[in-house]
Amino acid sequence: MGCARVVIAATAVALAVWAQWTGANAVLDRGLTGDLEEVIKKDSFIVSLKDIKPRKRSRETLFAVDFPGAEHKFMLLIERKTSQVIVETFEDGRKRVQHFTVDTLHDDSHIKSLILAVNQTHPGAHATLYIDCISYGMVALPKTLRDMFSSMRDPNLEVFHEKKYPVEINGHRDVRIVLSKNGCPLPLYSDVDRKYDHMYKEDLVRSNDLMGHDPNIQAQQPDMPYRGDIPLVHRIDDVGILEALNNLIKVVNLEVRRCEASQRALEDLKRMLEECDVCRPRQVVLPSCATHPPRCFPGVECQDTPQGPRCGSCPRGYLGDGNTCTPGRTCAENPCFPGVECYDTPTGARCGPCPRGYEGNGETCRRKDPCQHNPCAPGTRCTPIEEHPYYMCSGCPAGLTGNGSHCVDIDECDLIQPCDPRVRCENLNPGYRCHPCPPGFKPSGSEQGIGIMEAGVRHRCIDIDECAEYRPCVEHTDCINNEGSYYCSACHTGYIGNQTVGCHRGENYCPNGEQCDRMARCISLGYGAYACQCMTGWAGNGMHCALDSDLDGWADTQLPCSDERCKADNCPHTPNSGQEDADGDGIGNVCDPDADNDGILHGDNCPLHPNPDQLDSEREGGDKVGDVCDNCPYDKNPLQSDIDKDGKGDACDEDIDNDGIYNNEDNCPTASKTKALTSFLTLLKEVLPQCFNLK
Incomplete structure (x- = not known):
């Protein structure tokens, strides 16, 4: 008869919710789940637990079965209270x-075995x-675990149990065998007797066949003891003797x-x-308080x-042997003063x-109060002690120093200097x-202590x-804080x-504070930028x-400012926005009768360059541009062209376009090819540097 060990497999039910139902220490057992699924459809099975020790919690979930997806559950709990x-x-x-009411179940009870036999x-x-x-009786199961399991569309289950308690589920053993496995004494199993009777009946049939149903041989009944009877012989002769001997041999x-x-x-x-542990001798039941309680005094255990x-001992306040108790005190009650010896007497x-x-009577002893003469300083606490001088003073109060018997003031100002240097x-x-x-x-921290x-x-x-705190200055001024005070600035620009x-x-x-002329x-x-502009x-x-006057953007007179536009117009009645003045005499060229100040007022061939000699030295005759301002003083060039x-x-100019090729060799004398050639040579040098390194 093998034993099955079952551990219930985990399902999709959340463990946190299941923990609220079963208890925090109940854990899912996958193996036990599979074993219960094997036996749950049988007519009976047995759940057994061992070694259930006391716990801090009086209520424990020992064994629980959940049927995920169905509103079925089964729990086995103990409530020690x-x-x-x-x-x-x-x-x-x-x-x-x-x-079930279990009288022996208390907070400190240790259960060696708990067996629940389920009949479905x-x-x-x-x-x-x-x-x-x-046995503590039985409870009805109107809906068994088999009924719960079979009623599900997709039958499945989960088994939980206290992780510290081993659990077994048996669906193939008789309850008496399970009890025996747990150390319970039982009578011999009756199947042994039935097997022996069966063997006896087979022998009886064989013997009847052997004897040929001889009427002289007494038929043996199954309930008769085994024995052989000698047949009676009525006629004594050789044949009869032989026949009797043959019959006797058959019987033997x-x-x-x-x-x-x-x-x-x-x-x-x-x-x-030898193989069956059920067939053990009964345990000898010794007398106990439960079976043979003595007549103890009321209140004695x-x-x-x-x-x-x-x-046990007599109750507190009684003397005796537990059977008979009389009022009185014992040394077990510690009636004496600590350190005083106690004697039990009749x-x-x-x-x-x-x-x-x-001093005292031994039960109550007291020392003369050493604090009655106030040996400690005022404000301290005097406490009697066992050693000399038999009192102890607490520490001096705050602000004082000493040994408790004598206290003097602490000068915090000199020792710690707790105050700000600005104050006393x-x-x-x-x-x-x-x-x-x-x-x-303003003060920070306590001003006294x-x-x-x-x-x-x-x-x-x-x-x-x-x-920041009072905003004392008017709008459009700045408030400047300084240590211990503040001051206000003048009005902002524009105010x-x-x-x-x-x-x-x-x-x-302007909004930026800049003041404009009227x-x-x-x-x-x-x-957000602004500027003043004259009308x-x-x-x-x-x-x-x-x-x-001439609307050229320059004032007729000097203005009281240093900006460039504050200067007076050097030609106040003739527009000259550039204010050009070749001879620097303060009169603009456009209104200066002698702009280069060379004494030539009209017809000056270099009006902006002083040349009183008016030289014009071209070989073919003058081009009406004086030498000092002529870019080709010896060749006619009236337009002063310079490409x-x-x-x-x-x-x-021998190279008009300045490309390094003289005009007589240049196929484009007025267009420079130097830049294009330089770019090409630079690119070629980068691609083929070895060609330019050859000597």
């Missing part, structure tokens, strides 16, 4: 709770509970075969006894001892003398005080930022006023404007 083993089921979502046969399906070999042979069969039966029985049940406990230095520190007895902070400052610890949190005077009347925008001011207007330059007919930098802008006119 109420001494109950509970069977809790959910049948189509309806909760059913039944219990209807009607009358039930579960029977055995704890430590004792029959008995031999019976003995051999009995021997085989005994050997089989011996083998079965019975104790099981190797010598049998005995009464009349009760007696205390010896008080310890040295104490005043020592108190006890403690200290910081004087107020000067105007413009007692002791070194409080003085360590230093008092400081922190500058008050009047600008006029003071701190009394306020600051207001002035006339002809003959100018403020214009936006974009992106038409006026010129200047915008902040200063004057009359512009390559090298200062040498085209009429006298």
Whole structure:
């Protein structure tokens, strides 16, 4: 008879939800799940647990079966506070709770074995509970685990149990065998007797065949003991003797075969006894408090001892042997003062003398109060002690120092300097005080305290930022904070006023504060930028404007500013926006009768270069451009053409386009090919550098 070990496989049900139902220590057992699925459709199976020790929690889930996807559950729990083993089921979502009352189940009970035998046969399906070999009755199972499993569309289940308790499920053994495996004494199994009777009946049939149903041989009944009877012989002759001897031989042979069969039966029985652990002798049941309780005094507990049940000690306040108790005190109650010896007497406990230095009756001893003369300093606590001088003073109060018997003030101002350097520190007895902070400052930290610890949190005077806290300055001015005070700036540019009347925008001011001339207007330059611009007919930098008669953007007179546009127009009545002045005499070229100041007023062949001699030296005759300003002084070049802008006119330039090729060899004398050739040579040098390195 093999035993099956079952561990239930995990399913999709969330373990957190299952833990709320089964308890935090119940774990999913996959193997147990598979074993239960094998036996759940049988008429009966057995769940057994071993070695259930006391736990901190009085309620434990020992064994639980869940049917995922269905509203079915089965749980086996123990409740130590109420001494109950509970069977809790959910049948189509309806909760059913039944219990077994186990008187021996307490908070400190150790259960060696717990067996639940489940019978699923209807009607009358039930579960029977055995704890430590004792049956505690049965509970009905209107809906068995087989019913729950079979009612599912896709039958499956999960088994959970306390991980510290081993669980077995048996679907192939009789409950008596399981009980025996758990150390419970039982009578011999009746199948042995039935096998022996069966062998006996077979021998009887064979013997009847052998004897040929001789009427002189007494028929043996199954309930008769095995024996052979000698047949009666009525006629004594040779034939009769021989016939009787033959019959006797037959009977002897029959008995031999019976003995051999009995021997085989005994050997089989011996083998079965050796292999079967059920067939063990009964345990000797010794007398105990449960079976043979002695008559103990009320309140005295019975104790099981190797010598049998005995009464314990008498209750507190009684004397005796537990059977008979009389009122009185014993030394077990510690009635004496600590250190005083106690003696048990027939009349009760007696205390010896008080310890040295104490007075009293031995039960109550007291020392004369050493604190009654106030040996400690004021503010300290006096505590009596056992050693000399028999008192102890607590530490000195905060702000004082000493040994408790004598305390002096601590000068925190001198020792710690807790106050801000700007204020005076005043020592108190006890403690200290910081004087107020000067105007413009506020205190940080406590202004007074007692002791070194409080003085360590230093008092400081922190500058008050009047600008941030009070905003004392008027709008369009700046508030500047300084240590202990503040001051207000003048009105922003573009505003006029003071701190009394306020600051207001002035006339002809731009939003950026720039003040424009009364003959100018403020214009936006974009992106928040602004500028002053003089009106038409006026010129200047915008902040200063004057009359512009020729409308060339230059004021007729000098303006009181240093900008370029503040200069006076060098030709106030003739437009000359460039203000060119070749001779630097302050009169612009356009209105200067002698712009180069060479004394030639009219017909000057170099009007912007002084040449009083008016030389014009071209070989073919003058080109009306004086030599000092002629780019080809000896060749006619009246247009002063100079393509390559090298200062040498085209009429006298050997390389007009300055490409390095003289005009008489240049196929494009007025267009330069040097740049294109240089770019090509540079590219060729990068591609074929070896060609340019050859010598």
